[in-house]
Amino acid sequence: MMVKKPLEFRLNGTEVAVFADEAENLLSVLRAKVGDLTPKYGCGQGGCGACMVTIDGRTVLSCITLAETVAGADVGTLAGLSGERLDPLQEAFMDGFAAQCGYCTPGMIVAARALLQHNPTPDRDQIIEAISDNICRCTGYEPIIEAIQSVVAQERAGGS
Amino acid sequence: MPVKIESMADLDAAAQVLAGDKTAQVLGGGTILMPRVNAGDVALRRLLRISDPVLRKMTVGGPEITIGAGVSMADILAQQGLAFLHPAAVCVGGPAIRNMATLGGNLFAKAPYGDLAVLLLALGTEVSLAGGRTGPGAARRDPIEVLFRQSTDARAPLVRAVHLARPKAGQVQFHKMARTNPRGPAVVTLAVSLEVSAGRIAKARIALGGIETRPCLAVGVARTLEGAALSEAAITRACAEVLRELTPRSDALASGWYRGEMAQLHLRRILQQMM
Amino acid sequence: MSVDFRKDIFAKERDDNLNEIGKPTRRQDILGHVTGRSPFFDDHRFDGLLHIKCVRSPHHHARIRAIDTTRAETMPGVVRIIRGSDVPVNLNTLLSLLDFGKDDEPVLAESKVAYMGEPVLAIVAQSEAQAHEAVAAVRIDYEVLPHVLDVEEAIKPGAAVVNETYPGNKFEFYGGNDHQKLRFGDVAPAFARADHIVEGRYQMAPIEQAPIEPNGAIAAPQTNDRYVCYTSTQGLFFSLGTVAKLLNVESNRLHFIGGTVGGGFGGKVDSLCEPLAILGAMxxxxxxxxxxxxxxxxxxxxxxxxxxxxxxxxxxxxxxxIARQLTGYFDSGAYTRLTGYGVVKCIGHLPGPYTIPNVHSDAYCVYTNRTPATAMRGFGVTAVDFAIERQMDKGARALGMDPFEFRLINAYRDGDMKAHRRLAGNCALIESIQAAAERVDYPLGAEFRAMTSMSGGGGERALIPPTRTERLGMLPAGTSTVEVKTTAPGLVPQFGVDLPVPATGLPAPSPTPTPVPAPKAPETRATTYDYGASGLSAPPAPKEVPPATEPAALTKSQPGPVTPKPRYSRYSSLGNRRR
Known part of the structure; x- marks a missing residue:
């Protein structure tokens, strides 16, 4: 019998309680135990960004985050971004053709939202830096950067 | 038996465990060990998570700076008092990796990783170790290069913190050359510290990453510079010395030959900037 | 990023009044992508899901003397260990579905391994971690064999035999040929009268497709003795046919669900995971x-x-x-996969986009003890283009000419005869070079700025020269006539061509393709394509359009006596792929 460790945390604002396997990573817990399939497995090495989530508002790679380290923490995924309405980033990605195969998209949007949370008016270089953990192998970086820039422009216009 | 994770609240107790069990290793931010856990590396048997707050402590106000081994790259980047470390800390992965990766992990990262360690090496940093493997002398400090002469895996000492003096303005230059930007592992990482007195270089420390498995000091290069004024001729002499003492490694990113050429090129550029 | 549409070029060949093309549109699947709800294969959950990890060869080449799974079998969580002998038909080649190549690759190695990482056992366990532990507990006794990792070494006499199906380490193409040939004109006298001879040797490394979603499949038993398989494959029907053959089951017992692919780029056509996942479920x-x-x-x-x-x-x-000779060696790795097909594609691409009256080319598909190679974005074309374009730079240097201008002199003009005996049409290379030069302020001479691909071609340049062949000796010059039909605005001009007798001495194809009855397709859902995607998700379903007559000059397929058999048509999209 494998050791199971009880684990409680908040996922997108909702309390969850699961049993994690010994040495299980957060991505596996989110997908297989909780059922949030928005973070994706791409490499298991923290190298691609497809599994990106936030812990207490800071981005991490969930595939190399030991699940038990999030006990009591606030975990955020793409699933928490949209309620009845889509996040402006999601709308911008749709309008700007900023997804091809769609596999990197959840991580990209989580990274972009975390950036805008801390810096609502990033310049192009700051956007590139902010998504530098995330690989888009369809190499659609330009539309992704432009989609994020368009949200920055909207928020600037809305705020003024 | 699959890998087992143990949580420990006390650093010195963890050091005792490490001393008694050669298979045990310390899990910090997870960026180095978790990929191995995920890949089913059966050599990993016992991982220690250490929650001792001493690992997260930073003292930046005074003349001597102390940074706990559990401090993350993001923590360092949030600290304006550590601005001289920012050029290296910001090179470590992207923002999410920097939220996770710790200073302690960086000291044990194998090439082509470990960029911050290269800068710390040039700055003449000392490390203090937890008790246990190195005996009860927890207060003992070693020059950081002692770490880099040891194995990266089993039997590695448990680092409590690093200690260094704040460099003078213009004393240190750091440069990382990568194939992909803004985020990519190093072809070569260089950090140069020059202490100048009366127009002459009194003390030089030149550290390189990517060249050997661990960060290394180019002692011979430093010797050609010491006592001289920083001139084009001195720079040429220094660059010519690089491959006399170092044999750069080859990997998927770059051949040893290319690394050697890039090490000389970027050393020249850094020294010219410091002229 | 701005896209520069050069509407001044080929204006009469394009219709700007189409309903969809040229108009911005939303992808049909993008809502799923931005909300993380697109159903990739791994986004399906099953109670009691088991996991496979493979025991892989640590050697480039070795005979398997003995396999000891005693410890692994009793380890916690281990449910089943699959060996090669458990695979009903443990030998296949991917394109056997097209009668291309001989069966040469096992799903799990039985007697020997031919590349590092070749799977020998598949361990089915309750968790991935337990499968990993069991993999490490397996002991395999190998007799290490000499290996060969270089194509030129591999075809020397006495080289290690990589793949027993092809003892000479060379793939056999249709008709038993060990290479693909292209002969056009006669290079020897042309080399003799040339003012300069330029030679080069070019090597390209393998390139990993590296899609962010890895290759994978989840299979589960269904009612009625059927199996469902969620898969990342780029070729759903192709993968289904492969599994039906390997597991010796009727294809209607397999229910494949895919079409949402997290990047592929050619790296997901090999059906690496589906056979073992389904066998594991069985x-x-x-x-x-x-x-x-x-x-x-x-x-x-x-x-x-x-x-x-x-x-x-x-x-x-x-x-x-005036003459170009090319000899190429493709490194197929230990097995065939798609490299032989890549060589065929390559031969059709030579000698590059330049009008050259004498061309001689041989291309080989060679086996080595490296990882088997397969499709990847323009395979068969991109690497030789690298060689050709470096050679063009070298040629320009030898002549003391500007490399742009050297290319402009030799670039195809509309109506030129290509070395593989098709007329060139819509050759935008000249205009593309001019546009590139303009973009980077590269100075081109006035005569080069004035060049156009739309004039200067045809006539003499449309002729097929007398051609020297090894088998049939000298073949007489072919003839061809080109007639550019006047077209109404907005229609593509049609090149009507009387095809000459090809150099192979075989009759020209019948102008009317033999109608092929449509076979019953196995049940497969959620895909609007089967083999044509290059790693993207399913494109919008095509609208019904009336059948169009293809201009004769653009009909595909090599001339030859082979009449397509009906069963090919099940996989007919293989011949139409675009990547």
Missing amino acids: LTGRAVRYVLDRAEEMQVSAPRSAELWYVKDGLAADGRI
């Missing part, structure tokens, strides 16, 4: 998941093949290339 009666991890993706999922090329050009002092 042997255990449970849902089984088999996914490559990133290290496996890099080590054992097939890349584009490495290539080695020798190119020799005969140049006239005025800048014309």
Whole structure:
């Protein structure tokens, strides 16, 4: 019998309680135990960004985050971004053709939202830096950067 | 038996465990060990998570700076008092990796990783170790290069913190050359510290990453510079010395030959900037 | 990023009043992508899901003396260990569905391993961690054999035999040929009268497709003795046919669900995971998941093949290339996969986009003890283009000419005869070079700025020269006539061509293709394509359009006596792929 460790945390604002396997990573817990399939497995090495989530508002790679380290923490995924309405980033990605195969998209949007949370008016270089953990192998970086820039422009216009 | 994770609240107790069990290793931010856990590396048997707050402590106000081994790259980047470390800390992965990766992990990262360690090496940093493997002398400090002469895996000492003096303005230059930007592992990482007195270089420390498995000091290069004024001729002499003492490694990113050429090129550029 | 549509070029060949083309539109699947709800294969959950990890060869080449699974069998969580002998038909070649190549690759190695990372056993366990532990507990006794990792070494006499199906380490193409040939004109006298001879040797490394979603499949038993398989494959029907053959089951017992692919780029056509996932489900009666991890993706999922090329050009002092000879070696790795097909594609691409009256080319598909190679974005074309374009730079240097201008002199004009006996049409290379030069402020001489691909071609340049062949000796010049039909605005001009007798001495194809009855397709859902995607999700379903008559000059397929058999048509999209 494998050791199971009880684990409680908040996922997108909702309390969850699961049993994690010994040495299980957060991505596996989110997908297989909780059922949030928005973070994706791409490499298991923290190298691609497809599994990106936030812990207490800071981005991490969930595939190399030991699940038990999030006990009591606030975990955020793409699933928490949209309620009845889509996040402006999601709308911008749709309008700007900023997804091809769609596999990197959840991580990209989580990274972009975390950036805008801390810096609502990033310049192009700051956007590139902010998504530098995330690989888009369809190499659609330009539309992704432009989609994020368009949200920055909207928020600037809305705020003024 | 699959890998087992143990949580420990006390650093010195963890050091005792490490001393008694050669298979045990310390899990910090997870960026180095978790990929191995995920890949089913059966050599990993016992991982220690250490929650001792001493690992997260930073003292930046005074003349001597102390940074706990559990401090993350993001923590360092949030600290304006550590601005001289920012050029290296910001090179470590992207923002999410920097939220996770710790200073302690960086000291044990194998090439082509470990960029911050290269800068710390040039700055003449000392490390203090937890008790246990190195005996009860927890207060003992070693020059950081002692770490880099040891194995990266089993039997590695448990680092409590690093200690260094704040460099003078213009004393240190750091440069990382990568194939992909803004985020990519190093072809070569260089950090140069020059202490100048009366127009002459009194003390030089030149550290390189990517060249050997661990960060290394180019002692011979430093010797050609010491006592001289920083001139084009001195720079040429220094660059010519690089491959006399170092044999750069080859990997998927770059051949040893290319690394050697890039090490000389970027050393020249850094020294010219410091002229 | 701005896209520059050069509407001044080929204006009469394009219709700007189409309803969809040229108009911005939303992808049909994008809402799923931005909300993370697009159903990739791994986004399906099953109770009691089992996991496969493979025991892989640590050697490039070794005979398997004995396999000891005693310890692994009793380890916690281990449900089943699958050996090669458990695979009903443990030998296949991917394109056997097209009658291309002989069966040469096992799903799990039985008697020997031919590349590092080749799977020998598949361990089915309750968790991935337990499967990993069991993999490490297996002991295999190998007799290490000499290996060969270089294409030129591999075809020397006495080289290690990589693949017993092809003892000479060379693939056999249709008709038993060990290479693909292209003969056009006669290079020897042209080299003799050339003002310059330029030679080069070019090598390209394998390239990993590295899609972010790895290769993977989840299979589960369904009612009625059927199996469902969620898969990342780029070729759903192709993968289904492969599994039906390997597991010796009727294809209607397999229910494949895919179409949402997290990047492929050619790296997901090999059906690496589906056979073992389904076999695992058959042997255990449970849902089984088999996914490559990133290290496996890099080590054992097939890349584009490495290539080695020798190119020799005969140049006239005025800048014309009068002869080009190319010899290429594709490194297929240990098994065939798609590299032989890549060689066929390559031959159709030579000698590059330049009008050269004498061309001689031989291309080989060679086996080595490296990771098997497969499709990857323009495989068969991109690497030789690298060789050709470096050779063009070298040629320009030898002539003391500007490399842009050297290319402009030799570029195809509309109506030119290509070396593979098709007329060139819509050749935008000249205009593309001019536009590139303009973009980067590269100075071109006035005569080069005035060049156009739309004039200067045809006539003499449309002729097929007398051609020297090894088998049939000298073939007489072919003839062809070109007639550019006047077209109404907005219609593509049609090149009507009387095809000459091809150099193979075989009759020209019948102008009317034999109608092929449509076979009953196995049940497969959620895909609007089967083999044509290059790693993107399903495109919008095509609208019904009335059938169009293809202009004769653009009809595909090599001329030859082979009449398509009806069963080919099930996989007919293989011939139409675009990547």
